[in-house]
Amino acid sequence: MATRTRILSLVFAMMMSFTVLSGYCSAKIYKVGDSERWTAEDDVYYAWAERDYKEFHVGDSLVFEYDHNINDVTQVSGGLEYEFCDLSSPRPVYNTGHDILTLTEPGFHYFITSNQEQCVLGQKLEVLVVQDLPSPVPPPPTPSKILPVGETYKVGDSEGWKVYDSDFYNKWSEEKQFHVGDSLIFEYANEVNDVYEISGDLEFMTCDPTSPVAVHKT
Incomplete structure (x- = not known):
């Protein structure tokens, strides 16, 4: 029980620190595939999403440009549908040839083409969307209520932030x-690691990254 309590204390401290440190970002517009546009290219969209350490936030938009006579943009609900180009239960389907999709929810989003042959060849995109939390500006405290500087x-x-035995960080x-006001510093190689802030005990215990509160990778 004490071990679990300390784990929850650490998770809570992470959440409080990152909530304060997370800034609100202006929405960005990304043209999917850049000059390649939306077409059948093996692994081009995975590489495109990873290039320049792209980070997709709620409010950002994706622009899909393609030949609407042979292609479309089909949003599917899960990783299996994405992996196997499964069109049995699609979410919205877009087919104007110039679709602008605004990312309104955090979590993983999956896009494929309903052209089965081209989807199998690699015309599909997976993006992870994170939610920005604006930092509230508290009123100046009265002298009697000023808190000591946090640790x-x-x-x-x-050792920093990397893989050790499962009980190392506990x-x-x-x-x-x-305590509220304390700060955590994570140092690691950002080519292979990052820091996910997650919303609950269950996600923490099962290492579930599907609905992160924030992702940090500097």
Whole structure:
């Protein structure tokens, strides 16, 4: 019970720190595939989404340009439908040849073409959308209510943020007490790692990244 309580304390501290540090970003517009547009190209859309460390946020828009006589944009609901080009239960289907889709919800979004042959050849796109949380601006505290400066913790100390045994970070946090106003510093190689803030105990225990609150990868 004590171990689980400390785990939850660490998760709560992460959520509080990242809520304060997460800024509100202006919406961006991305042309899918850039000059390649929306067509059958093996792995081009995976590479496109990864290029320049693209980060998709709620409010951003995707622009799909293509020949509407042979293609469309079909949104599917899950990873299996995406992987196997399964059109049995599509969500919205767009076919104007110049579709602008605004990303309104966090989580994974999957897009394929209903042209089965071209979908199998690689004409499909998966994006992870994260939610920005604006930082509230509190009123200036009265002198009697000024809180002491928070503690700053480097996660993992000299080991940093990487793969160790499954109990490493629990042991690291056991003797610590985290408070509102404290900060966590994550240091890692951003080519292979990142930091996901998740919303609940179940997602934490099952390593479920499908609905993150925020993603940090600097």
